[in-house]
Amino acid sequence: MLTGFVTDVGRKLAERWAGAVVLPGLLFTCALAAGMTLRQDHWSDVELLRHRLTGLSSGSGSTRTAVLLLGALAASFAAGLLADALSGPYERALLGSWPWPLGGAADALTGRRGRIWRERDEACRRARDEGEDGVRVGELEVRRNQVALVPPQCPTWTGDRLRAPAVRIRLEYRLELADAWPRLWLVLPDSTRTPLAEARQRLDETLRLGGWAVLYLLLGAVWWPSAAAGACAALVAWRRGRERADVYAELVESAIDVHLPELSERFDEETRSVRASLGPALTERFRKGAGPRRL
Incomplete structure (x- = not known):
């Protein structure tokens, strides 16, 4: 039974890894190979690209084919890691945390x-x-x-949308969301956790798409069709980022509204309803004298 569970989890992780990293990485590797072959001067020369590919495959044995496939997989995996790394700067740009220039x-x-x-x-x-x-x-x-x-x-609109739950919760309940959220997460039922986790995952996927957009835009310096694809991907990521940030922020605020009484009961047995005076008391208890933290 345990072996079957482990196998099922491994299969799901492999499917997610393939869908999120390997397949987009293979697509980018193909674009990279085409761009480095054609460059700007021959950007649409399909015959040149076919000739180069024929030269790579002609007369190749099984060993050379295996090496080429392993190289393509390695390049795809590296591109996926780089896209993940670039999703962080893309997220900061989307949220309005821009660098000093x-x-x-x-x-x-x-x-x-x-x-x-x-x-x-x-x-x-x-x-x-x-x-x-x-x-x-x-x-x-x-x-x-x-x-x-x-x-x-x-x-940016997205940055203010994601900070809105903390501000609105503070005004409504005088409770600091950054301090209360880890405790609240532990008491949330699965019916609430699952939509929250899925919404956050969809937002992360959008941010990863922004990372891929940056990669394609950079490749555009060598092969301009890649820049066009990157611009389209960036536009889609921006639009989806707004929509999915809105959904995620709404779910976070709703989880507080619905389950804050339950959290208060865990720390105050006499409390059966949310009062405005409860927020400061819970906040100070959660901080333990350490002061405020960033959300």
Whole structure:
């Protein structure tokens, strides 16, 4: 029974590894081989590419074929590792954590988004104060929330969307999400954990696609069709990143709203409902005097 379980887990891991690393890596290896062969001067010369491939395969024995296949697999695996490494910088770019040369642009974009948000938030306040109907107020709130759910602090929409749960939880419950989340995760049922884990996995896959986009864009310096493919991949990754970040952030905030009473009961037997005063008490207990941490 245990052997079957281990075999099943190994098979699933192998399938995930093949789908996430090997197959995209093989595709990039083919693009790399084509780009290094054709270059910019002969970017569409299919006959030249066929001639080079024929030269590699002609007269090759089984040993040479095996070496070529192993080399292609090794290159694919290396490309997959590099794409994973580049997904980190892509994530920081998507979230608005830009390096210092772009600090001025980040501040300018953050300021612009903040001004737009404040103008639309003020319009919402005026509409409520003047007693306008709920439909009109709802339309104004939708326009404001298209910028951000909370006052913008990032140059990108995705960055503010992922920080919104921590801000909204702090305002609603006076609870620091970074301190409460590891404890809450331990008491979450599988019906909540599974959607959260799947949403985070889909977001990570999108970030990995951004890493592949960077690789294709870099190859474009040698073979321009690769740059076109990289630009398309970057656009898809950006769009999917927004959508999947929205889903993940909504699930995180929903998990707090639904399961915070259960967490409070674990630390305060007399508590049966969430009070605003409970947040600071739980936060101080979770921090253990160490002060705030980044989420």
